[in-house]
Amino acid sequence: MERADAARNRAKVLAAANRLFAAGDPRSVTMDAVAREAGVGRGTLYRRYPDIPSIATALLDEHERSLQEKLLGGEPPLGPGAPPARRLAAFYAAMTDLLEQHIHLTLGAESGSARFATGAYGFWRAHVRMLVKEAGVPGPDALSDILLAPLEPELFAYQRGRGRGVEEIKSALETLAERTLAAG
Amino acid sequence: MERADAARNRAKVLAAANRLFAAGDPRSVTMDAVAREAGVGRGTLYRRYPDIPSIATALLDEHERSLQEKLLGGEPPLGPGAPPARRLAAFYAAMTDLLEQHIHLTLGAESGSARFATGAYGFWRAHVRMLVKEAGVPGPDALSDILLAPLEPELFAYQRGRGRGVEEIKSALETLAERTLAAG
DNA sequence: AGCTAAACGGACACAATGTCCACTTAACGA
DNA sequence: TCGTTAAGTGGACATTGTGTCCGTTTAGCT
Structure with missing residues (x-):
């Protein structure tokens, strides 16, 4: 179990990181800056988090878990049925x-291939794969990764930065979903 | 116009970079290493290329141009018709x-959002957008970026690394293409 | 209160970045 | 052929970030 000072510092670190991610460019937040902002030593920070993406992922996990539960047992159309x-x-x-709500965290977590290594990605893929199979579309293994690609945070940030609205993006993704998995 | 020694060094740099990208992890090639491998000073290198992605992009451009020409005026189904x-x-x-042939270069060029800033990406998007419009599918602006997302080099490398074959990936993309742009 | 193991924090060695500037050399005209 | 000159060269430098190491502190337990 976790000692009291350790728990206190973990909270300080996460709060500080969240602040920094939101403040400027999430991709240029450094371990050094997080330690300074949190008021802890470098050693203390590295004891728990090996790098920036792991901190962002920890902050993100909480929000993702809620959606994961809805997918598994929530109301349709998100849940089964x-x-x-x-x-x-x-x-x-x-x-x-x-993405819209936590874009700064997702950009902080993004580190190229690190994205695919997270537990969350595995969950999303398993979910989409199941839907593809259920729709009877061939090649669910490759297709599930392909259907997840448009959710890449960098792409979302790029689209939003070009003045594209959230509704426009949602609508295009809906078109993609309906056409790809349409009953046929 | 370019001086003779400058041209010589540019060639040396590109050859050295190509070697380094192919040799190990393309994402951990440094400007320092390229300069050393090419046998030129840091200043010389920075004079022409501001960073690693720009070098990889220069190497890649040559190969991409050939495909671009085929899209514009080649035989169907790649070209018009x-x-x-x-x-x-x-x-x-x-x-x-x-991607399969030059994965090490595309990974070297990948730098998050830098991917979208290249001229090549603009070309691909314009092409896909035109196809989406021609098919009469709504929302071509957002959809063209979405349909390009599965071609992200990191994703391709990830899929190949999980033992997925090139043919399997091509086949899934074909499914995506046919279903998304199918005549209605 | 005293013990112990966990936690802390800053110093250190290392690696990479990007800039600067004194030196070199290719190109060109006399 | 030889000066001139501006482009090109290369390495030193200051700066920033990384990851580790270890002497010191402190929470939790008896």
């Missing part, structure tokens, strides 16, 4: 909201 | 081959 195409569209919409 | 869904599938297949 609706047709696959509808469920994929609902998943896209929920993920888009999540 | 075939239905949009078929053309998108052909484009996906060609890009997959390009």
Whole structure:
């Protein structure tokens, strides 16, 4: 179990990191800056988090877990019960909201291939793969990764930065979902 | 115009960078290492290329240009003449081959959002956008970026690393293309 | 109160970045 | 062929970030 001072410092670190991610460019937040902002030593920081993405991922996990529960046992169309195409569209919409709300965290967590290594990605893939199979579309293994690609945080940030609205993105993703998994 | 020694050094730099990208992890090639491998000073290197992605992009451009010409004026289904869904599938297949062949360069060029800033990305987007419009699918602006997302080099490398074959990926992309742009 | 193991924090060695500037050399005209 | 000159060169430098190491502190338990 965790000692009291350790717990206190973990909280300080997470709060400080959250502040820094939100303040400027999330991709240029450094371990050094987090330690300074949190008022702890470098050694203390490295004891728990090996790098910046792991901190961002820790902050993100909390928000993602809520969506994961809705996918598993929530109301349709997010949860079980609706047709696959509808469920994929609902998943896209929920993920888009999540990106919009926490874009600075997702950009902080982004480190190229690190994205695929997280537990969360594995969850999303398993979910989409299940929907693809249920829709009877061939090649669910490759297709599930492909259908997740448009949710890449960098792409979302790029699209938003070009003045594209959240609704426009959601709507395009809905088109993609309906056409790809349409009953046929 | 370019002086003789400058041209010589540019060639040395590009050759050295190509060697380094191919040798190890393309994402951990440094400007320092390129300068050393090329046998030129740091100042010389920085005079022409401000960072690693710009070097990788320069190496890549040559290969991409050939595909761009085929898209504009080559034989169908890559070039004009075939239905949009078929053309998108052909484009996906060609890009997959390009990724497979030059994955180390594309990974070297990858630097988060830098990918979207290149001229090549603009070309691909314009092409896909045109196909989406031609197919009469709504929301071509957002959809063209979304349909390009599965070609992200990191994702391709990840899929290949998990033992997925090139043909399997191509086939899934073909499914995506046919279903998304199918004549309604 | 005293013990112990966990936690702390800052110093250190290392690696990479980007800039600066004194020196070199290719190109060109006399 | 030889000066001139501006482009090109290369390495030293200051700066920033990384990850580790270890002497010191402190929470939790008896």
